[in-house]
Amino acid sequence: MDQLLQHLVNGLVLGGTYALLGIGLTLIFGLMNVVNFAHGEFYTLGAYATFAALTLADLNFFAALGLAIVCGLVVGAVTEFVLVRPLRRESIDTVMLVMIGVWIAMQNSELLVWGGVAKSIPHPFSTTPLTLGGVSLAPLRLFVLVAALGLIVGAHVLIHRTRLGRAMRATFQDADTAALMGVRIRRIYTATFAIGSGLAAAAGALLGPVFIAYPSMGDLASLKAFSVVILGGLGNIAGATVGGLVLGVAEELGAGYVSSGYRDAVGFVIIIAVLLLRPSGLFARAERVG
Amino acid sequence: MRRAAGILLALAALTLPLWIANAYFLHVVIMAGIFGVLASSLNLLLGYTGQLSLGHAAFFGIGAYASALLTLRWEWSFWLALPAAVLAAGIAGWAIGRLALKLRGAYFVLVTISFAGVIALISINWMDLTNGPLGLPGVPAPELGPWSLRTKSAYYYLVLAAVALAYEVCRRLVDSRIGRAFVALRENEALAESVGVDGTRYLVLAAVVSAGLAGLAGSLYAHYTRFVSPEVFLFTYTVTMVIMVVAGGKGTLAGPLVGAVLFTVLPEALRAATSWQWQMLAYGLILVVLVFFLPRGIVPTFFR
Amino acid sequence: MRKRWFLSILTVGVIAAFVGSVVIGLDVARAQAPVRIGVIEPLSGPVAASGNYIRMGAEIARDWLNAKGGVLGRKVELVIEDNKSDPKEAASAAEKLIVRDKVPAIMGAWGSSMTLAAMPKLEEYGVPMVVETSSAASITKRGNPWIFRISPPSEMEAVGLEPYVDKLAIKKADFLAVNTDWGRGSIQAFGDLLKKKGLPVGAAEFMEQSATDMNAQITKIKTTGGDTLFLTTAVEQITLVLKQAQEQRLSRKIVTTGGSSSPTQLIKQAGAAAEGTYHIVFFMPWFPESMPDGKLATAFVDEWAKRGNPFEGLTEGFRGHDGIVTIAEAVKVAGKDDPKAVRDALWRVNLTGVNGPIHFEKDGPAGKESGQSKPSIFIVQIRDGKVALPEFARK
Numbered sequence: 006m007d008q009l010l011q012h013l014v015n016g017l018v019l020g021g022t023y024a025l026l027g028i029g030l031t032l033i034f035g036l037m038n039v040v041n042f043a044h045g046e047f048y049t050l051g052a053y054a055t056f057a058a059l060t061l062a063d064l065n066f067f068a069a070l071g072l073a074i075v076c077g078l079v080v081g082a083v084t085e086f087v088l089v090r091p092l093r094r095e096s097i098d099t100v101m102l103v104m105i106g107v108w109i110a111m112q113n114s115e116l117l118v119w120g121g122v123a124k125s126i127p128h129p130f131s132t133t134p135l136t137l138g139g140v141s142l143a144p145l146r147l148f149v150l151v152a153a154l155g156l157i158v159g160a161h162v163l164i165h166r167t168r169l170g171r172a173m174r175a176t177f178q179d180a181d182t183a184a185l186m187g188v189r190i191r192r193i194y195t196a197t198f199a200i201g202s203g204l205a206a207a208a209g210a211l212l213g214p215v216f217i218a219y220p221s222m223g224d225l226a227s228l229k230a231f232s233v234v235i236l237g238g239l240g241n242i243a244g245a246t247v248g249g250l251v252l253g254v255a256e257e258l259g260a261g262y263v264s265s266g267y268r269d270a271v272g273f274v275i276i277i278a279v280l281l282l283r284p285s286g287l288f289a290r291a292e293r294v295g
Numbered sequence: 296m297r298r299a300a301g302i303l304l305a306l307a308a309l310t311l312p313l314w315i316a317n318a319y320f321l322h323v324v325i326m327a328g329i330f331g332v333l334a335s336s337l338n339l340l341l342g343y344t345g346q347l348s349l350g351h352a353a354f355f356g357i358g359a360y361a362s363a364l365l366t367l368r369w370e371w372s373f374w375l376a377l378p379a380a381v382l383a384a385g386i387a388g389w390a391i392g393r394l395a396l397k398l399r400g401a402y403f404v405l406v407t408i409s410f411a412g413v414i415a416l417i418s419i420n421w422m423d424l425t426n427g428p429l430g431l432p433g434v435p436a437p438e439l440g441p442w443s444l445r446t447k448s449a450y451y452y453l454v455l456a457a458v459a460l461a462y463e464v465c466r467r468l469v470d471s472r473i474g475r476a477f478v479a480l481r482e483n484e485a486l487a488e489s490v491g492v493d494g495t496r497y498l499v500l501a502a503v504v505s506a507g508l509a510g511l512a513g514s515l516y517a518h519y520t521r522f523v524s525p526e527v528f529l530f531t532y533t534v535t536m537v538i539m540v541v542a543g544g545k546g547t548l549a550g551p552l553v554g555a556v557l558f559t560v561l562p563e564a565l566r567a568a569t570s571w572q573w574q575m576l577a578y579g580l581i582l583v584v585l586v587f588f589l590p591r592g593i594v595p596t597f598f599r
Numbered sequence: 600m601r602k603r604w605f606l607s608i609l610t611v612g613v614i615a616a617f618v619g620s621v622v623i624g625l626d627v628a629r630a631q632a633p634v635r636i637g638v639i640e641p642l643s644g645p646v647a648a649s650g651n652y653i654r655m656g657a658e659i660a661r662d663w664l665n666a667k668g669g670v671l672g673r674k675v676e677l678v679i680e681d682n683k684s685d686p687k688e689a690a691s692a693a694e695k696l697i698v699r700d701k702v703p704a705i706m707g708a709w710g711s712s713m714t715l716a717a718m719p720k721l722e723e724y725g726v727p728m729v730v731e732t733s734s735a736a737s738i739t740k741r742g743n744p745w746i747f748r749i750s751p752p753s754e755m756e757a758v759g760l761e762p763y764v765d766k767l768a769i770k771k772a773d774f775l776a777v778n779t780d781w782g783r784g785s786i787q788a789f790g791d792l793l794k795k796k797g798l799p800v801g802a803a804e805f806m807e808q809s810a811t812d813m814n815a816q817i818t819k820i821k822t823t824g825g826d827t828l829f830l831t832t833a834v835e836q837i838t839l840v841l842k843q844a845q846e847q848r849l850s851r852k853i854v855t856t857g858g859s860s861s862p863t864q865l866i867k868q869a870g871a872a873a874e875g876t877y878h879i880v881f882f883m884p885w886f887p888e889s890m891p892d893g894k895l896a897t898a899f900v901d902e903w904a905k906r907g908n909p910f911e912g913l914t915e916g917f918r919g920h921d922g923i924v925t926i927a928e929a930v931k932v933a934g935k936d937d938p939k940a941v942r943d944a945l946w947r948v949n950l951t952g953v954n955g956p957i958h959f960e961k962d963g964p965a966g967k968e969s970g971q972s973k974p975s976i977f978i979v980q981i982r983d984g985k986v987a988l989p990e991f992a993r994k
Binding site: 008011012015116120122123125136141142143219221222224225257259261269 | 643647651818821842
């Protein structure tokens with residue numbers, strides 16, 4: 006029985022970060038219709054930025070995390086401004102292709118700069134796990150869970166309680182009308198892309214110390230992010246949150262009780278099942294699909 | 296003018312092994328041909344019906360594994376295994392089509408990705424059938440009577456025939472009523488359905504043909520490299536295909552072929568021209584720049 | 600208009616690069632042309648670290664050879680290709696090295712799938728390849744007479760461990776391996792070893808090569824009642840498993856196999872979680888003087904450090920060195936850098952690398968044998984944050 010609890014706890018920690026990735030991508034994919042294959046690269050950027058801040062600049066751990074998020078915001082904004090904005094009028098496939106190019110370029114630059122050897126990211130938490138019942142949890146992971154939840158709440162607040170958030174939601178619903186109402190559409194797009202990338206970087210910065218940092222760490226992250234986005238419904242932040250947690254737990258349970266080899270298959274099968282039964286995602290209101 | 300160019304191109308293609316003596320170049324050309332078939336197959340879905348399938352590597356891999364297993368384990372002749380592989384991939388395409396084409400857009404994309412992911416994991420884990428990560432080495436080369444098609448020149452002609460076949464199949468489909476239905480569905484599905492075009496039925500048809508062609512490419516690949524392993528399901532193959540179709544020009548018949556040649560030659564040229572550290576970085580940058588300046592793809596920009 | 604211009608320039612550029620590379624490739628045959636050795640390794644992707652360590656070792660071998668006058672009076676040159684952990688790339692790289700660079704021999708390709716994919720090219724063109732890392736049994740059993748392996752297949756490793764099984768007091772073992780031919784082969788080989796000794800096997804779990812979360816597998820292993828865990832994967836995943844095992848309070852003996860464990864890196868990255876673990880390695884850079892050729896091993900460790908290469912890479916980097924010196928020796932014995940002559944010479948070489956004596960014996964179906972050397976195998980332990988010989992292995 007406490008195997009089950011252990012699996013659940015593991016799954017929640019992972020799921021929290023999947024949720025961060027998913028929220029970031031649902032903003033970009035849902036609002037801007039950009040198939041952002043480079044999303045995972047911002048995740049990687051977050052991890053390496055944390056590493057650089059800690060080892061090269063000798064910053065405090067929490068400051069390094071903050072810096073990594075800022076890094077994600079800035080690089081995201083620049084990417085949008087330089088590469089996405091000029092291609093606004095082009096088809097979704099063209100933009101997707103550019104993002105693929107960005108993905109390849111970013112990953113290989115990381116390889117060039119940091120080399121192929123994985124980097125271990127130091128952290129100030131003790132390695133003795135906390136135990137509650139039969140469940141063991143490392144203090145670092147607890148911190149990651151709390152931080153991820155905090156950022157998720159922050160994202161919700163941003164979207165639902167601020168002017169920027171209102172402008173973003175308006176643009177999502179109807180860009181033309183929003184423009185007529187005085188919303189600076191182009192700035193909203195840049196902000197959206199930046200925030201989405203910043204959240205991905207946050208996920209990378211948090212998970213980096215838990216695991217390790219290596220140049221191709223973002224590939225799987227991208228895929229999981231897309232799964233979460235579809236599970237939750239395009240553009241649906243609450244949906245992405247729950248979707249991320251569900252995916253994390255499902256993967257853990259699948260790996261634990263079904264087969265560790267087919268671990269990732271669990272996520273895929275869930276996606277397929279959900280899409281066939283509830284095509285607009287678990288949480289979107291019934292709307293015309295597509 | 297166009298005719299003359301076309302005839303010249305055909306002549307050049309038919310006599311290629313004579314004037315390209317270097318076996319490495321011939322290797323690159325053969326790979327370009329295989330990817331040309333693959334890109335054309337993806338173009339049917341992406342370019343003509345407008346549905347993006349990011350799981351196309353699954354059909355490629357199914358074709359490769361089917362062909363390899365039939366010739367290795369059950370000692371079928373290549374000439375039987377090839378159509379069997381096409382059929383296997385086509386059936387998979389039909390299954391995915393029936394299941395997934397109730398969805399559109401991003402949702403369809405995700406189901407195709409998930410499908411490919413599941414197939415990839417099966418190929419790694421179902422050791423008894425696929426030999427898992429150890430792969431299937433020693434896939435036999437095709438034989439035509441007493442001659443083995445092991446030599447590059449012979450294989451080149453096989454691939455050339457396949458490319459011609461794929462092109463012709465796509466052309467016939469696209470120029471027919473079915474093709475016009477595809478385009479109608481791509482441009483405005485609701486409108487097309489209102490005049491009686493059954494969206495799902497046509498899209499499933501596109502999926503089946505598309506998957507079958509991908510299976511053809513898979514079989515050719517298996518018998519050329521003579522080693523099949525779960526890496527054929529790697530996402531990079533799908534990404535490469537997408538690059539070839541979109542950069543070459545989706546929705547055109549020649550686009551994917553141009554894209555296939557360019558994006559097979561380019562990495563190899565970069566491999567020869569730069570050291571290994573810069574090869575892929577240069578590739579990524581060139582891709583970004585290319586798409587930036589030619590957003591509609593090469594063929595539409597130059598020939599429309 | 601701008602677009603057309605741009606594309607024309609781009610097309611011309613690509614064509615120029617291609618043509619240029621052809622021109623560059625046209626080797627002007629001069630007696631002083633260098634002896635080129637092809638190297639195919641995974642220099643990017645999930646195992647980029649390993650591939651790069653091997654490259655570094657190969658470069659040391661090249662420089663030492665050239666400092667002593669090269670081979671046959673000519674300089675040694677390495678032509679290095681990245682197989683990106685993709686068999687298709689490994690095959691293309693082999694083709695390019697053989698046809699364009701005309702190398703008489705290749706070293707590669709790290710992963711067994713990559714090596715297997717390149718093997719048909721070796722037979723097609725008649726060029727030998729020295730296999731420095733791959734462990735799949737099939738590589739030398741397929742009847743490819745152009746393959747010469749200096750790394751041990753999993754069966755040989757298990758045989759190397761046999762004398763220590765009792766001393767390690769194994770009563771029941773579990774396996775956790777990466778889901779590749781290497782991991783599976785390892786489970787097979789060590790499972791057979793245990794069966795031979797009449798010891799039961801608990802769980803056999805797998806992890807994907809790029810997986811970072813093994814908690815589910817560890818949770819399952821916790822329930823088997825075993826006392827030993829055999830772990831086969833690359834050092835990054837070992838780090839993660841050790842950390843997660845510690846978090847879940849998995850208390851048992853851990854033995855890593857395959858030689859890619861880099862214990863020094865484990866100490867650095869896994870810290871206390873690595874304490875007490877055992878590792879099967881093929882090179883002991885912590886006490887190089889106890890290697891079969893102590894002087895060579897010590898010199899290698901010193902040169903590696905001098906170049907600023909990370910110490911933890913030594914447990915793999917030596918393979919690059921040994922592969923290159925084997926090929927160089929074969930060229931010397933053959934008297935020319937012709938592939939077939941080099942292949943024939945490989946059967947006659949008898950040298951000592953960093954790992955120990957290198958000499959090829961026949962392996963595989965009669966008439967088409969591949970060459971397999973018998974490398975030295977060692978076992979070390981991490982104690983008090985340092986690498987040491989286990990109590991029972993001390994002489």
